[in-house]
Amino acid sequence: MVSIVETGNPDTDDAVDNIIEECLNPELPKSFFLYAGAGSGKTYSLVKGLETFEKTYGTKFRRTGRKVAVITYTNAACDEIIERVKGDPLFHISTIHSFCWLQIKTFHDDIRYWLREMLPLEIAELEQKEAKGRSGMASITRKKSIANKLDLLNWLSTRQEFTYNPNGNNIGKSSLSHSEVVKICADFLISKPSFQQIIINRYPFILIDESQDTNKYLIDALFALEKQHQGHFGLGLIGDMMQRIYGDGKSDLGQNIPKHWATPVKKMNRRSPSRIVALANDIRYDHQEQKVIDGKPDGHVRFFIASANKPNKPEFECAVRENMAKLTGDTLWSNPEEVKHLMLEHMMAAVRMGFAPMFGALSASSRLSTALRGGDLPAVRLFSEYVLPLYQLEKAGAGHAVMTHLRRMKSPLLLPDFLKAVATQENPLAILKNSIREMIDVIDVRPDVSFFDVLQCVVKYNLFPIPQSLVPFAEKVESLQKEDEPETNLNEEEEQISNLEAIQNFLQTPFKQIEAYKTYVSGTGAFDTHQGVKGREFERVLVVMDDDEAGGFLFSYEKMFEVKPLTKADIEKLTKGEETGIDKTKRLFYITCTRAEKSLALVAYSQNPQLLRTRIIAKGWFEENEVIVV
Numbered sequence: 001m002v003s004i005v006e007t008g009n010p011d012t013d014d015a016v017d018n019i020i021e022e023c024l025n026p027e028l029p030k031s032f033f034l035y036a037g038a039g040s041g042k043t044y045s046l047v048k049g050l051e052t053f054e055k056t057y058g059t060k061f062r063r064t065g066r067k068v069a070v071i072t073y074t075n076a077a078c079d080e081i082i083e084r085v086k087g088d089p090l091f092h093i094s095t096i097h098s099f100c101w102l103q104i105k106t107f108h109d110d111i112r113y114w115l116r117e118m119l120p121l122e123i124a125e126l127e128q129k130e131a132k133g134r135s136g137m138a139s140i141t142r143k144k145s146i147a148n149k150l151d152l153l154n155w156l157s158t159r160q161e162f163t164y165n166p167n168g169n170n171i172g173k174s175s176l177s178h179s180e181v182v183k184i185c186a187d188f189l190i191s192k193p194s195f196q197q198i199i200i201n202r203y204p205f206i207l208i209d210e211s212q213d214t215n216k217y218l219i220d221a222l223f224a225l226e227k228q229h230q231g232h233f234g235l236g237l238i239g240d241m242m243q244r245i246y247g248d249g250k251s252d253l254g255q256n257i258p259k260h261w262a263t264p265v266k267k268m269n270r271r272s273p274s275r276i277v278a279l280a281n282d283i284r285y286d287h288q289e290q291k292v293i294d295g296k297p298d299g300h301v302r303f304f305i306a307s308a309n310k311p312n313k314p315e316f317e318c319a320v321r322e323n324m325a326k327l328t329g330d331t332l333w334s335n336p337e338e339v340k341h342l343m344l345e346h347m348m349a350a351v352r353m354g355f356a357p358m359f360g361a362l363s364a365s366s367r368l369s370t371a372l373r374g375g376d377l378p379a380v381r382l383f384s385e386y387v388l389p390l391y392q393l394e395k396a397g398a399g400h401a402v403m404t405h406l407r408r409m410k411s412p413l414l415l416p417d418f419l420k421a422v423a424t425q426e427n428p429l430a431i432l433k434n435s436i437r438e439m440i441d442v443i444d445v446r447p448d449v450s451f452f453d454v455l456q457c458v459v460k461y462n463l464f465p466i467p468q469s470l471v472p473f474a475e476k477v478e479s480l481q482k483e484d485e486p487e488t489n490l491n492e493e494e495e496q497i498s499n500l501e502a503i504q505n506f507l508q509t510p511f512k513q514i515e516a517y518k519t520y521v522s523g524t525g526a527f528d529t530h531q532g533v534k535g536r537e538f539e540r541v542l543v544v545m546d547d548d549e550a551g552g553f554l555f556s557y558e559k560m561f562e563v564k565p566l567t568k569a570d571i572e573k574l575t576k577g578e579e580t581g582i583d584k585t586k587r588l589f590y591i592t593c594t595r596a597e598k599s600l601a602l603v604a605y606s607q608n609p610q611l612l613r614t615r616i617i618a619k620g621w622f623e624e625n626e627v628i629v630v
């Protein structure tokens, strides 16, 4: 049954901030390991530590040109911390990939030598697998991969320069992959004393939030760095093993923390009401219990179950919101924009927000996926960052802002050469005005106008520079965008064709989806994924669990709740003491439930709703009256 949560002293955890303050002393840097449950104020303490550091040592530290490095998991988390420290350049705040790339990006020769050592090992491994494996698709892919790597090895025989984009899909010989950048940084940290020295001189402190998901090689390298430079360098690891959701992290992090490290403990939950803290305590399998701070209300949790075959799921979720509004007395539940909806998969959000056709078309090419999910795909940005704001500003009658936008986006119609050429005409801005009017007409007249039609209008007037990837779909392109698609490795002709096809299919879908897509990728909308909201919090949270619609294999709520039996592979893993998808799903479930500040609605679509109800009540996580089968 649900455990009773004691209320505790709200001041209990304040000592932690003093410990961090002591660690962040440039005269005697000390490392710390702050691991605690969701909502315990880890990020809060991190920011408070930075603020205190600035006040105490900021001026002197700045003069020496050194910085405190703060590494977070997502761009959104970075932006949040940057805002909290008011963009102070004393702190270098970045994601792990940006951080690693910044450190290695000038070492082109060393990167080349590293790749020349790694590639033969990778080729040998593939050849070994090929010798043992059967023919078929896997064998064709392996052979292709071996040929690509051999070609790359040959290319690396002469000096080269490397590129990398932490927010994009890195394609092409000179482009490093996300995992290579992190591994290279980790290897340089371990093997190059001069590199180590550069890092600790630049950053006497490296603090990592959400470090449970930081790549294990890099964590090991940072532990080694700390050991060698003890007293001159401080590493701060902040996180929660129960919130580890990516396979990259170090699974035994926290065991064998060196004795000289500080290990402050946080016991309070600062975010959620008591009912949600009790649920979180029940889900945790490491028996770390949190207490609720005084003054928090009880809060509400409800578990709604419907059949996996339910025809109109968004309609059902709307009924759930109404139900929540009634039982909580919080009318904002009736407004979908005031509820954070957490989906297991991007496409589920795309369906509900109305941008599934464009998302589906572009997702078909795996090479485009990272940039698509991050809102960084140039072919889409033309519409989301150039055309849409122009349309919105013009419709709002914001003439001055329209011109500012066109100038900022480097509209060729406002470039000095063009303006000089039309200066003698009676009305030099007539072309610009006509083009904007036509653009508005094109979008307004037909509600289902396609991206393709909008593109033709942009091209006709040369309103914005066109990204390289859209050139094949536009006639008479005059100006190209600087932020082109990454160059494609010529050996990957098939992939190039599939990118082209994906973009072609995308262009046939309606332009009106772009606003919802833009809201979604900005992370400010009503929808997100279970994984995407790590570290964040929302007043009202609605979690959708639907294994069938998600179609993934990494997570299974039906298995976690024992509705679906374990597979042979799961049982084998369990017998070997290895981790199964059930543990991963449980951690994901823990993350989603602990985002709620006021109330939480869980919606599960199940193959067997009645059995699911029986199972979750038997687990003791929910009271009978909290589970509603429809």
Ligand SMILES: Nc1ncnc2c1ncn2[C@@H]1O[C@H](COP(=O)(O)OP(=O)(O)OP(=O)(O)O)[C@@H](O)[C@H]1O
Pocket: 036, 037, 038, 039, 040, 041, 042, 043, 044, 045, 240, 243, 270, 271, 534, 535, 536, 537, 594
């Ligand atoms: N000492 C404090 N005083 C007042 N508010 C606090 C304090 N510590 C944390 N909070 C508030 O509690 C909430 C949770 O804090 P925070 O996001 O830092 O927790 P967290 O441990 O990083 O959570 P998670 O692991 O879920 O990311 C935030 O709204 C934060 O502002």
